Amino acid sequence: MSCLPDIGQWQPQLPKEVLLLPPTRTTTVLLAAGLVTLLGVPGAAAAEPAPSALYVNRAAANCTDGGPGSQAVPFCSISKAAKVVEPGQTVWVDAAVWHYKESVTIDRSGEPGKPITFDIIPGEPDPDTGEVSDTYATDGLTISGASHVVVRGLTTDDGIRVHGSTDVALDGIGNGWGQIHGLVVGGGSEDVRVTRSRLHSARVEGGSRNTLFGRNTFFAQNRLEAAEVVDAPGTVLTNNTVYSGCKEGIGVSGGSTGSKVFNNLIYPADYCSNFEPFRSIGVSESAAAGTAADYNLITGGLGQNSPVRTPYQWAGTGYRTPAEFTAATGQGAHDIVVASRDGVGAHETGSPTVDSGDPTAPGVLPTDIHGGPTADDPRVPNTGRDGGWIDRGAEETQDRLSMVWSYVSQNNWAPVGTAVGVNISTDSNWQSTLTYHVDFGDGTAPVVSKKNFVEHVYSSPGVYNVKTKVVTAVGREVAGSTRTTKVTAPGVLTADFTATPVLPTTIDTGNRLAPMTVRIDTPGATVAPWRVGSQKVDFGDGTTSSRKGLEKVDHAYKTPGTYKVTVSLTDVQGATSTATKTVQVDYAPSGYVATEPLRVLDTRTTNTPIKGGSAHPVAVVGWGVPDYGLSRSVSAVVLNVTVTDATEDTHLTVWPSGQSRPATSNVNIARGGTSSNTVTVPVGADGKIQAQLNAGKAALIVDVVGYYQPNVGERFSPLAPTRVLDTRTSGGALSAAKTRTVKVAGVNGIPADAKAVALNLTGTGATQPAHVIAYPDPAKRPATSNLNVEPGKDKSNQAIVPVGPNGTITLFTNSGSTHLVLDAVGYYGKDGKALFTPVVPKRLADTRTTGKVAPGATTTVSGLPADALGAVLNVTATDTTAPGFLTAYASGATLPGASSLNTLPGTTVPNHVTTPVGAGGKVSIFNSHGGPNHVITDLLGYFTAK
Incomplete structure (x- = not known):
């Protein structure tokens, strides 16, 4: 319920809404006089501070x-x-x-x-309703x-x-x-004004004088008058809506002389028996002197033919029609009596209440029960007194204008000197009474028009905010939404664009932003005096995009490379222009986010082994993959890939979906064996990777253990391989179902606040085939593995392990016992030095074309960026004649006393290797005391400071 004007302090000047009534001097004077007399306006007091x-x-x-x-x-x-x-x-x-x-x-x-x-x-x-509760x-x-x-x-x-x-x-x-009566005014009260209220019957009594009821709604109980006036001279009832009971709607009796009943809408009850008194307006003989009634409307409840059902009772005589009533009493000459309630409400089309009242009636108020002003409905003729348009009853029919729509319909992008047109529409039913105001935003005076289409010519270029509002006949304003128009300097359409990577800025668990997404921005670079009607972009990879206007377009490329991008434009005047540029597309440098291991594939559970020669898609991010907090906008994932139950000796290659299979390998597996390796691989535009066996069949298990994404995660600091643990010299072999806690952060040059460590994990002296798990939280051992060990074989694998409590990780093996050797090769943390740029797996070196690396010899691998601080490689040793190991380190640096890969005679062994990079983008690989080896080196990505 809103706060309304202070009726008790109304001043005698005419409210502005009343000025909308026909400007006859008689109407204005009578209305002003009626307000002053009947509302009891007090004189103005001397100005002084109001109390708090x-x-x-x-x-x-x-x-x-x-x-x-x-x-x-x-x-x-x-x-x-x-x-x-x-x-x-x-x-x-x-x-x-x-x-x-x-x-x-x-x-x-x-x-x-x-x-x-x-x-x-x-x-x-x-x-839900927008209404405010009563107090x-x-x-x-x-x-x-x-x-x-x-x-x-x-x-x-x-x-x-x-x-x-x-x-x-x-x-x-x-x-x-x-209560019997909801409101009682009595005890000789004077100048009581009851306005804009909802009352369950009212009574004025006891010699009270000059009481006013204006713009109220009365709801009578069955056997009561809705408004009863007894011994209360000068009572005025004007513009009320009365729902009667089975007695008078308005009853005036006793000494209530000089009372006035005008502009009321009365609904008689239609449930009373035929023998009950039924009067909408009743005035006793003792109250008739000086009492007047007119411009009232009585409706409904008159369908029964009982002689006692009469709308009027005046001075003891009943009258069934306004004509009879007027002929006998001189009252009610402009009353209306209709049998049906249908169509009578204030806002119903064709209602006889609309614009048919007396604007000069005693006690007329300028606003209705809702606070709305007196308004002229242009859809109906003004049949009120002197052509006035006040409605009968408590409600005043208003233009229910609530919404304004506007748009620049003509030349919303055009050169200086061109007429710009704005079209405005509304939900108003009173269109002819509206005034349209348009501020074109260039400092000129708003254009005011009775037409809903407005034009303007700008004098200088710019982007202008166009604001509209619509004003009703009673001064109510409704604003439309702000629109923009672009005014340009005259010239020729010249297409141009910029191409920039679109990178995620937060961990995205919702919609996925694919890696290698490029934004082609034509609006920011093109010179277009007129609005561009069509835009076509050829991305140079066999795909195109068409738009109806000049727009930025994002495109996800599937493969890094150099592309020829062409933009073709046509403006609304028919002019055309084309621009072509070469665009370099690549994966973006990224930080690392360690996650709990997430199994995304295990073909053993579906009995669907992968087959040699066929690429098998693996969804690693996006819809359909349980993410557990895994971002959908990754550039590359770090996987633990296990191949088991191979039907023959073979190898597995992993690469991004949507790209050609590279000539590299990630996991080498012997017939009937189990082999695993850490794999870092970019993610395809569809959120998938591909995995393919060279030959045979095998089961494939894929676990996501972390990912790289631009603008999130931790930077990496590479380390020369540093021994963290060797159970052969400390602590003894790790036994089945036992755990071993190892300090990895806060030691060996790794800061205490490191988030994850990159470790080379080697198993030796295993007594049974088993798997080894390295994990952060000793209370939460994952159902995945990092290394598969076998008796008589030294096997290694690299793992990136989140740091657990107090800078530790935990080790576990499921069977037998095994010695473990851990070498740290780097860490991820807030003071890390480098970001990771993934690449499509790429072969850097293969000694099978240059000769084996002899024991004690070193081969140098080049082809890395000159500014690379570290590299992620897949290093494979093959055609080995004796057990040994390989160590990868920065070219030119001191050979560390740790291994990157353990070699086995007659076995091809790969390992995921993270290593520092030396000057000129080179890495050295040293072959230990074993036999000569062929060494194959594949690049998975590299680290740079930027």
């Missing part, structure tokens, strides 16, 4: 009736405020408290021009022996009483069903 307001809020934790009643420390009860309020002071009642459980009596008085006022602070609107004074409201009082917005469960009081304004009030 009082506040009531029962819900406030610190409310107290013993406090100051300030906004900071409010009263708990309305009654307390009523006992201390002073002239000119307002009591604000917080309506967020729906129910004040008290009876309120107001017996203090204001002064002329300085009333005491009770008003509400509205609560929050209901989110209740539960046991009723009484105003007794008071004067100059204003009450707004309060609603009572029970009755409202005004007794022996003067100059009282009740506005926007209401009452419940609990």
Whole structure:
């Protein structure tokens, strides 16, 4: 319920809404005079500071009736405020408290021009209906022996009483069903004004004088008058909507002479028996002197043919039609009586209430029960007095304008000097009464028009905000959304564009941004005097994009490379232009995010082994993959790939989906054996990788253990291989079902706050075939493995392991016992030095074409970027004649005392190797004391400072 104007302080000037009535001098003078006389407007008091307001809020934790009643420390009860309020002071009642459980009596008085006022602070609107709850004074409201009082917005469960009081304004009030009469004005009260309220019947009695009921709704109980006036001269009932019971809708009796009944809409009850009295307006013989009634509308409840059902009872005589009533009494000459309620409501099309009342009637208010102004509905003729357009009843038909749509429909992108047109539409039913205002945003005065299409010519180039609003005939404004128009310098269409990578900025668990996505930005580079009507982009990879206007376009390339991109434009004037550029596409440098191992494939569970010669797609990110926090916008994933149950000696190649199979390998497997390797591989544009056996069949298990993504994760610092653990010299072999905790952070040059460590994990002296797991949290061992060991074989694999509690990791083996050797080759953390750039697996070197590497000899691998600080390689030893090991390290650096790969005679052994890079982008690989080896080196990615 909104706060309404202070009726108790209305001044005698004519409200602006009334100026919309026909500008006849008679109408204006009568309306102004009626307001002054009937509302009892007090004289203006000398200006002086108003006393501070009082506040009531029962819900406030610190409310107290013993406090100051300030906004900071409010009263708990309305009654307390009523006992201390002073002239000119307002009591604000917080309506967020729906129910004040008290009876309120107001017996203090204001002064002329300085009333005491009770008003509400509205609560929050209901989110579904938009309505605000009433505020209740539960046991009723009484105003007794008071004067100059204003009450707004309060609603009572029970009755409202005004007794022996003067100059009282009740506005926007209401009452419940609990009393015989919801409102009683009595005890000789004078100048009581009840407006814009919803009441369950009302009675004026006891010699009360000059009471006004204006723009109210009355709901009568079965055997009561809706509005009963007894011994109350000068009572005025104007523009009320009355729902009658089985007695009079409006009854005037006793000494209530000089009363006025105008512009009311009365709905008689249609459920009463044929023998009950039925009168919409009843005036007794004792009250008829000086009493007048006209411009009322009576509808419904008249369908039964009982002689006692008469709309009028005047001075003891009933009248069935307005014609009979007027002929006998001179009253009701402009009344309307219709049998059906249908179509009579204020906002119903063709309602006889609309624009048919008397704007000069006593007590006419300028606003209706909702606060809406008097308005002229252009759809109907003005049949009111002197051509006036006030409606009958409590509601005034309004233009329900609520929405304004606007758009630049003509030349919204054009050179200086071209007329720009704006089209405006609304949901108004009163289109002819609207005025359209358009501010074109260039400092010129807004254009005001009665037409909904407005033109303007700009004098200088720029992008301008065009703002529109629509004003109704009564001054109500509704704004449209702001639109933009682009004004350009005259010239020739010249296509141009920029091409930039589109990179994720956060860990993305929603929509996936594919790696190698490039944004082709034509709007930022093209010179286009006129709006571009069509745009075509040829991305140079066999795909194109077409748009109706000039737009930025994102495109995900499948393969790194150099592409010829062509943009072709056509503007709305038919001019064309083309631009072509060479665009370099590659994976972006990325940080590393360690994750809990996530199994994305195990063909053993579906009994669908992969087959040699056929690529097998593996979804690693995107929809359909349980992400467990795994970002969908990765550039590369780190996998633990295991091949088992091979039907013959073979090898596995892993590469990004959507690209050609490279001539590299990741896992080598002997017939019937189990082999695993860590694999770092870019992710295809579809969120998948491909895996293919060279020959035979085998089961494939793929676990994601981490990923790289631009703008997130940790940087990497490579280390010369550094021994962290050797159980042969410390602690003894790791036994089955036992765990071993190893300190990895805060030692060996690895900071204590490192997030993950890259380790080369070697198993030797195994007593049984088994697997080894390296993991961070000793309480959460994953169901994945990092290394598969066999008796009589030294086997190694690289693992990137998140750091657990106190800078440790935990080791576990499932069977037998084995010695373990751990060599740290780098770490990830906030002080890391480098970002990782993944590459499509690429062969850097193969000694099978140059000769074996002899024991004690070193082969140098080149082809890395000159600024690379580290590299991720897949190093494979083959055609080995004796057990030994290989060590990868930065070319030119000191040979470390650790291994990267253990060689076995007659066995091809690969391993994922992370190593520092020396000057000129070179890595050295040293062959130990074993036999000569062929060494194959494949590049998976590299680390750089930027």
